[in-house]
Amino acid sequence: GNSVTQMEGPVTLSEEAFLTINCTYTATGYPSLFWYVQYPGEGLQLLLKATKADDKGSNKGFEATYRKETTSFHLEKGSVQVSDSAVYFCALSDGSGGGADGLTFGKGTHLIIQP
Amino acid sequence: KAGVTQTPRYLIKTRGQQVTLSCSPISGHRSVSWYQQTPGQGLQFLFEYFSETQRNKGNFPGRFSGRQFSNSRSEMNVSTLELGDSALYLCASSGQPGAYGYTFGSGTRLTVV
Numbered sequence: 001g002n003s004v005t006q007m008e009g010p011v012t013l014s015e016e017a018f019l020t021i022n023c024t025y026t027a028t029g030y031p032s033l034f035w036y037v038q039y040p041g042e043g044l045q046l047l048l049k050a051t052k053a054d055d056k057g058s059n060k061g062f063e064a065t066y067r068k069e070t071t072s073f074h075l076e077k078g079s080v081q082v083s084d085s086a087v088y089f090c091a092l093s094d095g096s097g098g099g100a101d102g103l104t105f106g107k108g109t110h111l112i113i114q115p
Numbered sequence: 116k117a118g119v120t121q122t123p124r125y126l127i128k129t130r131g132q133q134v135t136l137s138c139s140p141i142s143g144h145r146s147v148s149w150y151q152q153t154p155g156q157g158l159q160f161l162f163e164y165f166s167e168t169q170r171n172k173g174n175f176p177g178r179f180s181g182r183q184f185s186n187s188r189s190e191m192n193v194s195t196l197e198l199g200d201s202a203l204y205l206c207a208s209s210g211q212p213g214a215y216g217y218t219f220g221s222g223t224r225l226t227v228v
Contacts, residue, residue, distance in 0.1 A: 034216055043119075043205055043219040089158065093216075102148050102160035102171065103207075103217060 002027045006090045006106035013080055014114050021075040021109045023064075023090035031092040033057075033066055033073040034103070038087045047075075047088070085113045117142065119208050119220035127226045133194040136223045140187050140208030147189040148217065149181060152203040161204075164189055165211075196227045 006023045013019060025031065032051045036044040048057030053068035062077045073090060090106040120139040128134050140147050148163035160173040164183035181191040187208075193200055203224050207217035 032216075036219075041221075043121075043221040044207075046216050046218065049216050102150070102163050102173065103158075104160070105158040107157045 002031065002092060002094065002104040004090050004092055004104055004106035006088075007109055008107050010110040010112050012112045012114065015082055016079045017113075019075070019077040019080045019084075019111070021088055021090075021111070023073045023075065023106060025071050025073065025090070025092050027071075027092055027094070029094055031094060033064070034091045034093070035062070035064055035073070035075050036089040036091060036105075038089065038108070040086075044089065080111075080113050082113045082115055085111055087111070119206055119218050121204075121206050121220035121223050123223060124221065125224045125226075127228060128196050130196055130198060130227055132196050133192060134196060134225060135190055135192045136204055136206075136225070138189045138191075138206030138208075138220060140189070140206075141218055144208035144210050144218075145187050146209040146211060146217075147183055147187060148207050148209075149189070149191050150205045150207065151175075152205060152222070153201075158205070161191065193225075198227050201225060201227045 003026045034049045035047040037047045038044050048059045050057040050066035056065045064073050064075045087108045087110050089108045091103045122137045146165045149161040150158050152158045162172045162181050163170045167183045178194045183189045203222045205219050205222045207219045209217045
């Protein structure tokens with residue numbers, strides 16, 4: 001079956017530091033890949049997505065590149081802010097459109113940015 | 116446009132009771148899926164509906180069920196509640212299932228006592 005592995009944290013960084021959150025996946029088909037963010041007390045917000053190999057998703061200064069050869073989709077941001085503090089989830093969706101398992105999520109990475 | 120609306124936001128139930136949660140998707144979205152989020156198990160897929168038909172179901176017991184109406188609104192029901200059912204239940208909608216990403220609601224926090 002499908003699976004997603006990501007570092008769980010917490011990851012603590014200082015403001016303006018460079019961020020990398022690693023995400024690797026296992027999938028039988030050709031999945032689409034997503035990063036979601038969850039702020040305290042709220043649901044999930046789609047941060048960015050990539051639907052095929054070598055695609056780069058980007059939003060709000062965050063980027064991730066779909067690497068099929070390494071089955072990875074690492075999240076990066078050049079300069080983090082306190083407002084980026086949240087839990088980040090890497091996820092995949094069965095790219096065949098069958099959606100057999102809905103979205104498969106990683107365990108989530110709790111990011112804490114200190115001023 | 117309005118986002119995904121889940122009601123109620125908070126719910127407290129007693130073990131053995133049943134509960135119904137509601138989800139109204141974004142206007143025009145025909146796919147609705149449900150997820151359970153707990154600290155121990157993380158986010159787990161419950162089921163997905165598209166045009167009133169259940170397309171697939173996660174690995175949950177039969178006490179968990181759902182349905183979708185002709186206006187795409189969806190409900191999920193949990194019967195014979197157990198303490199372990201305490202969780203945040205999230206609903207997500209999409210124009211089409213699969214590759215396009217899903218928009219999530221704020222969730223219903225269910226506490227079973």
